[in-house]
Amino acid sequence: MSGGDFLIVCLGNICRSPVVAEVLRQRFAAAGRSVTVDSCGTGGWHVGHRADARMREAARAAGYELSAHRARQIEVADFQRFERVLGMDQANLRDLAAQCPPALRHRLGLFLPAAGIDDVVEVPDPYYGGPEDFRQVIALAERGADGLLAQLGG
Structure with missing residues (x-):
């Protein structure tokens, strides 16, 4: 893997992908790696919303701040802008493959x-779970x- 920029994708962009993106940003920065990391969802029903309050709380307790996050749809x-487009689960990956130009499908993965x-x-969706599910993510x-x-x- 050569490095580059990462787009982290889940279903609604309010639980898994925002926290994974923030963890990547912090870990890459701490290692002195200069990469762009963003997140989005395959669905559009949460566009403009903040990260789920339960994820914000779990993330804050673990040292990650998600208060600036606003959900967006892919x-x-x-697909052109990011070198790696990484889904959280197989359903996300199928949705991405359906939207991705064929020449760029090599950028997709889990x-x-x-x-x-x-x-x-897969990173399980914690949305219908409890606090432990958010901590697991x-x-x-x-x-x-x-x-x-x-x-x-790094």
Whole structure:
């Protein structure tokens, strides 16, 4: 993996992708890596909304601030702009593949496998869960960020 810019994608862009993006930003910055990281959703019903309050709380407790986040939906231009477009689960990846220009599909992947994590394939959606589900997403985000850094030599 050469590095580059990352777009992290989930369904509504209010739980998983905002926190994964923020974890990546912090971990890359701490390692002295200059990359662009953004997040979005495949669906548009939360566009303009803040991250889910439960995720903001769990993230803050873990040292990540999501208060500036506003949800957005993926746009065709994103596939050109970002070197890696990484979904949280198989449904996200299928939605991305359906929208992505065929010549850019090599940029698509799942976040955890792309980070070299092979014991967990998907980041589960915590939306209908409890506090532990939100903490689990953050733990997976941290594992994934460390895996990507290791691949990038950071």
